[in-house]
Amino acid sequence: xxxxxxxxxxxxxxxxxxxxxxxxxxxxxxxxxxxxxxxxxxxxxxxxxxxxxxxxxxxxxxxxxxxxxxxxxxxxxxxxxxxxxxxxxxxxxxxxxxxxxxxxxxxxxxxxxxxxxxxxxxxxxxxxxxxxxxxxxxxxxxxxxxxxxxxxxxxxxxxxxxxxxxxxxxxxxxxxxxxxxxxxxxxxxxxxxxxxxxxxxxxxxxxxxxxxxxxxxxxxxxxxxxxxxxxxxxxxxxxxxxxxxxx
Ligand code: GEK
Numbered sequence: 001x002x003x004x005x006x007x008x009x010x011x012x013x014x015x016x017x018x019x020x021x022x023x024x025x026x027x028x029x030x031x032x033x034x035x036x037x038x039x040x041x042x043x044x045x046x047x048x049x050x051x052x053x054x055x056x057x058x059x060x061x062x063x064x065x066x067x068x069x070x071x072x073x074x075x076x077x078x079x080x081x082x083x084x085x086x087x088x089x090x091x092x093x094x095x096x097x098x099x100x101x102x103x104x105x106x107x108x109x110x111x112x113x114x115x116x117x118x119x120x121x122x123x124x125x126x127x128x129x130x131x132x133x134x135x136x137x138x139x140x141x142x143x144x145x146x147x148x149x150x151x152x153x154x155x156x157x158x159x160x161x162x163x164x165x166x167x168x169x170x171x172x173x174x175x176x177x178x179x180x181x182x183x184x185x186x187x188x189x190x191x192x193x194x195x196x197x198x199x200x201x202x203x204x205x206x207x208x209x210x211x212x213x214x215x216x217x218x219x220x221x222x223x224x225x226x227x228x229x230x231x232x233x234x235x236x237x238x239x240x241x242x243x244x245x246x247x
């Protein structure tokens with residue numbers, strides 16, 4: 001699995017930075033990404049495994065399966081190892097050239113047979129067609145909020161009947177006590193995984209205005225208004241959740 005590959009330990013925010021710049025998916029992040037996401041996103045490995053299981057059930061013959069915001073291809077590889085339907089192509093898209101070129105090397109070392117097409121693009125600019133599975137694993141949260149409705153509608157349009165959208169996101173909560181509790185529990189999760197208070201607070205500053213979380217009810221409303229028949233949370237660990245929406 002990708003998370004067990006040679007990944008440097010994430011110490012990007014371990015020294016005092018003074019002014020913290022906005023977070024970017026550059027080469028320094030690529031080098032530590034598997035360690036970073038594993039120690040920062042509760043349930044990440046469980047979600048990656050389930051993406052494979054869900055894809056094996058929902059991938060249709062002669063269709064495309066999309067991994068939008070693929071980073072180093074963890075979800076792509078999970079799908080690739082579980083899809084058995086003929087003539088499926090996995091289309092993995094990211095707009096970080098650093099991520100995509102490392103992803104290309106990782107995919108090249110993998111021997112599963114379903115073809116993978118890597119696309120360097122903003123995920124909003126690609127054509128989505130003949131889709132049976134679309135994965136947005138912690139990516140929608142980086143798209144400007146006012147552009148999310150049109151983007152989800154575009155995904156819905158590109159999905160075939162019976163198609164599946166897997167949407168994993170950091171969540172926010174309308175209830176103030178829940179918001180505080182879940183945020184504190186996420187920080188406790190990160191501390192238990194070896195991050196210091198300074199690393200946690202500097203990373204939070206870097207992600208402010210870059211990662212914009214919404215509530216589950218905002219996501220559900222958008223998914224239903226875009227045309228999906230239904231949308232539910234299938235996994236949640238503190239303020240990180242993965243949803244499935246069916247066409
Ligand atoms: C995983 N899904 O390991 N267009 C294309 N890519 C984008 C855009 C955009 N507009 N915005 C952000 N990205 C992965 C993890 S990480 C989540 C996803 C995180 C890309 C960005 O370059 C990065 O690679 C990815 O989305 C987000 O299952 O780091 O919290």
